[in-house]
Amino acid sequence: MFASRFNMDEPTRVFLVLSGEHPTLPLAEMRAILDANRIPFKITGSFYKLVEIQAEMEAVKPIAGRGAFIDEVGTEIVHSGPTITEIDDAVKSSDLSRYLPPDESFSVRVLRFGGVSKETSRVKLEGHLGWLIHNITRAKVDLENPQRLFHGLLAGPYFHLGLVAYQRPAGYVASRRPRKRPVFHPSTMTPKLARSMVNLSRAIGGTTFLDPFCGVGGILLEASLLGCEVIGMDALRRMIRGSRRNLKYFQMDPSGLIRGDARNIPVTRVEAMATDPPYGTGASTLKSTTRNILKDFLPEANSALAKAGRLVVASPLGTGTPDIAESAGFRVADRHEVYVHRSLTREILVLEAN
Template sequence: MEIALLLSKEHPTLPLAEVRAVLECEGIKYYIKEKQEGLLILEIPLESPENMSGIIKRLSFTHEVFQILIEVDEEQLLGKTKEYPWDNIVKSDYAVRVKKMDKKSHFNTSKLEWEMGSIIKDNVASEIRVNLENPSTFIRTVLINGKAFVGQRMGQISKKHFFDLKPHKRPFFYPGSMSPKLARGMVNLTRIRMGETLLDPFCGTGGILIEAGIIGARVIGTDIDYKMVKGSIENLQHCGIHDYQVFQEDARKLELPSKVDAIVTDPPYGISASTRGEKSQDLYQQSMQSLQELLKEDGHMCLATPHYLDLDGVLEGTKFKIIEQHHIRMHKSLTRVISVLAKI
């Protein structure tokens, strides 16, 4: 079967990297059939659709996922819509929504939605009605580069979750906290599975721990500042995360009773109270020596660093190897680098 993913356009590489990582960790085989700006078309085995709901819930840089029913040149769209056996798809109420992904299409989206909706209604039982608010069947049409993709929505990623859990909306807030969307994306890049253990050795206000906990990971957080430890616990409890350990410790001296499956962290930058006066380069180097011993051999680490930090130098002499990187421009003088590391 073919599925389409509407990807966020806010970053050029993170959305695809996240999709790849999640499919990989969930054991879904796939083939990328087509990739255009904001749209990804995948071929996956027929036995996999039931697994997609869990995958969709994990994603952060994807807006929507739908199973492709019709793929056709735009000019043939209405003709193919009339030919399709909609009575196999639409069993009760339904809605049709059209999304233009470039300016080339001549279609008026509102008119096209009405025309397609009318065609579908003419091909199914008369008692089936349109429901624009909460339809049982949501038909998505995407127009891009002269082509039309029509499909049945499999799931939609909730914007409300990431809005409601913005750092300043949690009980404990501290400036500089990472957005929940990026935190979720970083967690996903480690390929962690439900029930596995994730460590954040610079947990701050707990944002990364929250997102990992929501997707079913067991979480461990440490911070050198007890105020952050206390605040993280408050935020985790507020978000309904119960399987956690959070305690005060220096990441450079951290020891655990057993190794973890993944490490995700956003260490402090510069010389400040958050680094206890330690230069970032020295703090990172010393921490990596400690953290490499805590990660399982097949585990991954994902960390955020400022562009001016020499990460290659930090990793020299450790078991870590950079396998992918993504650059996020924060403002004129700072680019945040998201790096995924594997043990060698």
């Protein structure tokens, strides 16, 4: 509904509004998705949830929906100071008419990030921008069902006016919530964290993807939905059965589900892996410890991965996983901490095989 019908050949200024749910994962996920899809981009600015990049809008738009933490994407038309006079001057001298033909309707919403520019009233600014855009383009305001949606973003010391190209549908993971699946297990991750881990592994459609501790398939499901060739392994037959049922429920067809020990992986040249090994609380470590499992698993994962393939692994903070990973020959490319509850913070590592 908000797609631009104009062809934009030159690199455009694209803005992304990322989720504020986590301080580091959303930006890392955005970078990983753009890299994995070989979309050239350069970050030109960022403030809180807003990121400005230089990239081809037509390339970014189709992959925006892959991100667990990408809320919105659009073309940036105006970048100015936050006062009404500065905004006015910038809008009048912009190429706005290129984005809004006179026969189309539009609406404007103003969002403020991080409590900045309080002297500029959001509601007044929305009304003023509506009037200004109408005067410049002759297009009509339609608040109910606009053909184009503009977002005015007050972020840091700047104001940005952008044409929205993608918005994450409300409740987009609701149908995949662990409790909504045919087989539930308390060790299953949320779909958002699982999706972001798959994205951090640089998996895209057609990539061979392995989760060697797949449980009832939360991570496998996200990789399958992205079009990967997924293989799952778990030491317990009932978990494999659970994965099979859950994937089938979402009409996903894995390339393989194997009952086996992740310390002995029967496949090679895997392109990407994301996994959540057992911590001995929700999921059984089968008489071992997370640390000992990782000591045996990580060298095996390094050999199973193709060169420069990535493994994204979660473990309880304090397990010492970065050192174990380096001893296993991995390069620690990135790390994030995700607070779960008082006695569990997950450390998410992005590891590159050699």
